[in-house]
Amino acid sequence: MKQIYCDIFNLCFPQFKMSFERLSSLINIDNCTCFEHEENEEIVAFAIVEEFAIRMICVVPQYQKQWIGKSLLSKVEEHIKKRGYDKVITGGVSSRLFIGAVSDTWRFFEKNGFESVGGCDEMLMELKNYSVSDYHLHGKDIADYGWYEGDLTDIHEAVARVDESWVQYFNNPEKIYVGRVNGQIASFCLVDTNCQNYLTDAYGKVGMPGCVGTVPEYRNKGIALEMVANVTDYLKCQGMDISFIYFTGVAKWYEKIGYRTFLTEVFGVKHF
Numbered sequence: 001m002k003q004i005y006c007d008i009f010n011l012c013f014p015q016f017k018m019s020f021e022r023l024s025s026l027i028n029i030d031n032c033t034c035f036e037h038e039e040n041e042e043i044v045a046f047a048i049v050e051e052f053a054i055r056m057i058c059v060v061p062q063y064q065k066q067w068i069g070k071s072l073l074s075k076v077e078e079h080i081k082k083r084g085y086d087k088v089i090t091g092g093v094s095s096r097l098f099i100g101a102v103s104d105t106w107r108f109f110e111k112n113g114f115e116s117v118g119g120c121d122e123m124l125m126e127l128k129n130y131s132v133s134d135y136h137l138h139g140k141d142i143a144d145y146g147w148y149e150g151d152l153t154d155i156h157e158a159v160a161r162v163d164e165s166w167v168q169y170f171n172n173p174e175k176i177y178v179g180r181v182n183g184q185i186a187s188f189c190l191v192d193t194n195c196q197n198y199l200t201d202a203y204g205k206v207g208m209p210g211c212v213g214t215v216p217e218y219r220n221k222g223i224a225l226e227m228v229a230n231v232t233d234y235l236k237c238q239g240m241d242i243s244f245i246y247f248t249g250v251a252k253w254y255e256k257i258g259y260r261t262f263l264t265e266v267f268g269v270k271h272f
Contacts, residue, residue, distance in 0.1 A: 001029045004043050005058075012058045013102070015262075017202040026097040026198060027055060035075050037068050047072040052085040053092035057105075073112055081272055090114065090268035097198055099247060100265030114268035122263040123245035123254050124199065127236040130243075132229045135257050139179060139226030143186055143218075148176035158185040162213035169211055177209075177234075179218075179227045186218035187227045193238050197246070199262075204241030229257045 006020040027048060032055060037045040045059040045068045054076060059069050080088050090101035090109055100119055101109050110116075139145075148155055155176060159167050169190060170176055179187040189212040199206050209231045214224045235243045245254055251261050 001027065002043075005034075005046055005048075008044070008046060008058045008060055009056070011060055015202070016198055018198065019201050022198065022201050023097075028096075033079060035072055035079075037072055039063060045069065045072060047076050049076050049079060050092070050095075052080050052083075052087060053089050053095065054101075055091070055095055056098055069108060070112065077270075077272070085272075087269055087271045089270075091265060093247075098265065100267045103264040103266060106266045106268070109266075109268045109270075112270075114270045117267050117269050118249075119264060119266045120247050120249055121245075121251040121261045122265070123248060123251060123259040124203075124262045125232065125243045125259045127232070127240055127243055130232060130236050130258065132233040132257075135229060137222060137226040137229055137257075139221065139223040142221060143179040143181050143223045143226070145177070145179050145227055145230050148173045148178050148188075154185060155188060158188060158215055159211070159213065161215050163211075166211045166213070177227060177231050179223045181218060181223070185215065186221075187212070187214040187224040189213070189224075189227060189231060191231050191234065193235065193240065195244055197244065199242060199244055205239060206242045206244050207235035207238065207240035208244045208246060209235075210246060225253070225256060228254070232257065 001024045003020055006018060006023045009023060010016065010018055028050065032048050032050045035047040036043050044063045047057040048055040057069055057072055077088055091099040093099050152171065155170050156167050159170050175191050177189055177191050178185050190210040192208045192210060195206040195208045197206060209228050212224060212228055232243045245259055248254065
């Protein structure tokens with residue numbers, strides 16, 4: 001990966017303040033194809049593609065709205081077609097950076113024939129002034145909270161009832177926090193105190209609640225919300241500066257305990 005890519009990325013997305021090392025680690029560049037556009041013998045735009053997914057298209061701001069992005073997109077689509085794919089998507093869930101088109105850029109893709117098939121939000125909370133007591137939560141009226149203990153069979157069964165694809169991640173009890181009702185698992189989440197993601201460079205130490213779920217019979221009772229609030233407080237106590245929520249479709253729910261949307265992404269697809 002070239003340093004100029006990082007320089008252009010930071011001009012396009014100054015909120016990230018990405019280091020070259022971090023950006024390189026987030027993009028599996030060896031499996032990608034890169035396209036460039038030059039003006040006056042200098043690279044002013046690039047696109048990165050993996051299989052049929054556009055990982056990103058970046059154009060130096062002063063060169064935007066000059067058809068450079070469209071030209072790169074045309075090259076990308078031709079490349080993807082030649083490899084036998086019948087569609088192109090924005091982002092892709094296997095990406096560690098931008099699993100969709102950043103909302104500010106979506107109009108560009110829409111104008112060029114992409115359709116939205118959903119989206120997600122990335123959220124965060126600055127933990128310096130966070131206090132779980134600021135929120136009127138009532139999950140504790142029926143649930144008990146704590147770290148998971150015992151054989152993994154019970155947690156795997158509970159997680160599978162919510163999303164079977166998550167079961168593979170629930171293998172370390174020290175990172176599993178649960179809410180129980182009468183001894184039964186009602187809600188669960190993973191807790192990470194070492195998130196190597198795109199926030200870390202700019203925001204300090206980042207922790208994350210992840211794979212938050214509630215088994216069907218215990219939903220809408222405030223159990224999971226208080227569970228995440230407790231985990232957020234734990235992250236603060238562990239010296240985290242930020243608590244980060246990755247890839248959620250329930251932003252309004254997290255807003256109830258103080259999280260704010262940092263980035264909105266659109267899942268775009270274009271069929272050939």
